Amino acid sequence: MAVEGRSREEDHSEDISKYAAKAGSYDALSAHQISRFFNRHKFTTKADCSRMAAEILKSPVSPTQIQGGHSYTVAADSGQAFNVVQFRSSKLDVELVEHAKQSYGDFVPNCKYLGMLGDVHVYVWDLVPGPAFCRVRRQFLNLAMQQRLRQTVLDFARFSASAWIKNPTIRQSSASVEEYSRTLDQISHGLPDRIRWKLDEVRQGLPLIFRPEYPKAVQHDDFLENNFHVNEATGHITGVVDWADAIFAPFGVSLGGLETILGVQTSNRWYFHPHHVELMAHFWDTFYGEIGQISAQDRRSIEVARLFGLFRTYGFEEGDARIVYLEALCML
Incomplete structure (x- = not known):
């Protein structure tokens, strides 16, 4: 996944904490x-x-x-x-x-x-104990704090898996293949061919996440660094707040919160933690360990939903920023 000539395998000595906003x-x-x-x-x-x-x-x-x-x-x-x-x-x-x-x-x-x-x-x-992640983000992204960040990642995996495991049928989702496809159509305008190709791949996979047997779930849909709290000493997530924008939608469209934990978004760049590939692997190992054995089709569906969510979240950014973000987050 390239970002301005750099792969997702970042320099393993780079300290990206300096790019995170101070408390x-x-x-x-x-x-x-x-x-x-x-x-x-x-x-x-x-x-x-x-x-x-x-x-x-x-x-x-x-x-x-x-x-x-x-x-x-x-x-x-x-x-x-x-x-x-x-x-x-x-x-x-x-x-x-x-x-x-x-x-x-x-x-x-x-x-x-x-x-x-x-x-x-x-x-x-x-009252959710501990500081909001945004207030300790600079500390957690420091290489010396990797164990605490790893715990945050593992807790986010468990949080995410909960919606698959405990999935009460509560209401009909208003979303549809057609609506999601129209969203991707809007985003596609002006994209370079290499990103449009990935977007088209996601569009072709949309019917997978609208299968009757594929779970719909309540999802936070705004999992930003100020919307969850952590134990500053351990990295455990103590709670997720601000559910005003919660949605009921195909499972996985809000899994992009992982990128929020592992990176820093600036006006013209997305900086990933030097060990983000390893930490992402820990996330998926924990996530699939929690939800248990599922079909290859369901795994593909989860990936389609995750990528759709990333395209929808960052595909409407202004100017060159959206290209930079989509390149960093969606181009596997």
Whole structure:
């Protein structure tokens, strides 16, 4: 897989941690997101939210370190509460979150809807321990931290496999071969032949993931570095948050979260961890060890779904960035 003349077998001594954003960058982002949230909501103030959350948590509260683009989340200052309170611009599909809980178990925090405060929706979530991965990413990508990163990769494999193993039939997926094919058609415009060839291969495989016997699953669909937490000392994933964009779709379309763990995306490059090939092998060994024996057709289906998800996520980036990302992520 080539990226600007370099293969996926990167220099095994290169330290890519320097390309990851520092924790302070996320502090600034969170402050901006909080300001924007309350600028949008004229009938609910930050003080209103603090008063309500303090009553719920029985403690003064402060914003959590990581915020969302359409929500405001606070935790107890006392450190004794086991919950956080979240105020959202739009209502969550709590039923879908509940099904995610059934599929992924303790990786998903419990959620309870409390109604509205002014013009925002109020939820209580379990407090997920440990920092968001984005805040320790620079440490984990350092070569000296490879064992912790390996544990994160193994936990992501177990997380991903859970949706195959515990797969309750909950609803019909609105997705279809035709819809996915149209998405790939949109992405294909302007792609170099070498990438379009891979995209066409994925398009030809789409009927595999819409077979009646192929599982559909609740999937996070936004598995970014700020949306899961880790134990800083061990690398274990302690929970996955922000399920607002969860989807019910053919299994595997969100497996691209592995690339988020193993690399850093800049404006014009994707930098992989020097040992990412080995770490990816650990992922797949653990993943298939968890789900057990499956057919060659199902294995091919999982790969088609994974590649479709990567094309859909990065194929709409602007300018040359999309070519760089797709080259790095999809060209096996």
